[in-house]
Amino acid sequence: MFISIIRTVILYSSIIVAVRLMGKRQISELQTSELVVTMLISDIASIAVENTSKPLLGGVIPMTVLVVCELILSAVMIKSPFFRKLISGSPIVVINKGKIEQHELKRLRMSVDELSESLRQQDIFTLEDVLYAIVETNGQMSVMKKPECDTPTLKDLKINPNNSGIETVVVSDGKVSDFGISLCGTTKEKVQKIIEKKKYNIKDVFIMTMDEQGSYKIVKRSENL
Amino acid sequence: MTRVWIAIGLVCVILTLSYSEYYLCRNTSEELLEITKQIEAEDDYEQIEEYCNQMKEIWNSRKSMLEAFLYHSDADDIDNSLEKIGRLAEYKDMEKIYTECGVLQNKLISMSEAETVRPHNIL
Numbered sequence: 001m002f003i004s005i006i007r008t009v010i011l012y013s014s015i016i017v018a019v020r021l022m023g024k025r026q027i028s029e030l031q032t033s034e035l036v037v038t039m040l041i042s043d044i045a046s047i048a049v050e051n052t053s054k055p056l057l058g059g060v061i062p063m064t065v066l067v068v069c070e071l072i073l074s075a076v077m078i079k080s081p082f083f084r085k086l087i088s089g090s091p092i093v094v095i096n097k098g099k100i101e102q103h104e105l106k107r108l109r110m111s112v113d114e115l116s117e118s119l120r121q122q123d124i125f126t127l128e129d130v131l132y133a134i135v136e137t138n139g140q141m142s143v144m145k146k147p148e149c150d151t152p153t154l155k156d157l158k159i160n161p162n163n164s165g166i167e168t169v170v171v172s173d174g175k176v177s178d179f180g181i182s183l184c185g186t187t188k189e190k191v192q193k194i195i196e197k198k199k200y201n202i203k204d205v206f207i208m209t210m211d212e213q214g215s216y217k218i219v220k221r222s223e224n225l
Numbered sequence: 226m227t228r229v230w231i232a233i234g235l236v237c238v239i240l241t242l243s244y245s246e247y248y249l250c251r252n253t254s255e256e257l258l259e260i261t262k263q264i265e266a267e268d269d270y271e272q273i274e275e276y277c278n279q280m281k282e283i284w285n286s287r288k289s290m291l292e293a294f295l296y297h298s299d300a301d302d303i304d305n306s307l308e309k310i311g312r313l314a315e316y317k318d319m320e321k322i323y324t325e326c327g328v329l330q331n332k333l334i335s336m337s338e339a340e341t342v343r344p345h346n347i348l
Contacts, residue, residue: 021231053297061242064235071232 003052011045014060018067023074031088031138037070088137095133098146108135119143165212171195174203174221184210194218246294247340253287254337261326261333264310273314273322281307295336303332 018041022034030038041063048059077084092104094115105115116127118141124130129149134142154161168180170191181188194216195202206221257280264276284307292300306329313322 021228023228055293055295055297057242057293061239064239068232068235068239071228075229075232 004049007052007056008049010056011048011059014063015041015045018063021067022070033070033073033087037066040066091137091142092135093132094135094141095127095130095143098128098131100127110135164215167209167211169207170210170216171202171205171208171218173207174205176202180210184212186210186214243340249287249290250294250340251337253283253291254333256283258330258333258337261330265323265326268319270314270317274311277307277311277314281311299332299336303329303336306332 022037044059044062044066048054048056073087077087092108094101094104094108094110100112100115105112115133119125119127119130119133122141122143124143124145126149129145130143131146132142132144136142165185166183168183169177170180170184170186171177172180176188176191181191191208191210192202195205195208195218198218200218200220204221205218207219208216210216260276260280260283264273267273267276284303288300288304306325310322310325310329313325
């Protein structure tokens, strides 16, 4: 049993490294090649975990080969549009200038019900509101509404919003976040001064957020935590 | 570009491991096969025991590395065969020694040829 535990931990670590190397993507955003690699890696890992008489390298090497293939393929796809089209395909316009492209739907083996469902997921309940609908290479649908049906923006309404920049977490659970501090353009000293001014200890701060203009919010840690 | 370099590095590691496996399996099996042929041609049981000890020495010195590449059950089978030939030499049972040598030779040949790049191995 100890062998199984150690093998599982090694394979788990290998998969984490493999996924990190392949880059950050959500399952729904995976391209064809990434989806294939993800499925194969999970399958190979499960065999290597179950079958302890098989050498561990017999699982790790195929996984590494898949990651290498994926890395090389993605590098080639960036350089060559032809190759990118060959592997990932190209986006397909299913509604063009408000008109449903029936032959494209047929080519995608997509029914009108599925088209309506995809539109509903984008908060569009009437087909007539759509100017363009495009099925992207990762299978997701991008939709552009007709101008008269679209939500007006602040620019359309000629409202000048107060832009205070991004609000970031500068202290989280009593610890200063370097990432947050650099993002909102402040310094550790400034943050510490604010906390001292409020007569708090940094360890007592549960969360502190700040924006680019220096406005901040502090939430103190509950005493029973 | 960093990821491409990582990919190239990984390819080097994979190729090194694959070649090490190929070289180690092939060399070990060839050496052991040679000795099994000498056993088959030998009548002197003491000499057979000597050959058997030689095979065990070669096998045991490389076993830990070979086990990283071979199915553990295959490595155990070769272990058992070597042990069996040694015991049969003590009992002076030539007929069974021949049979066990045949079994061991088959395992060694399959170990040696499993990683050779041939269509039937790939398919």
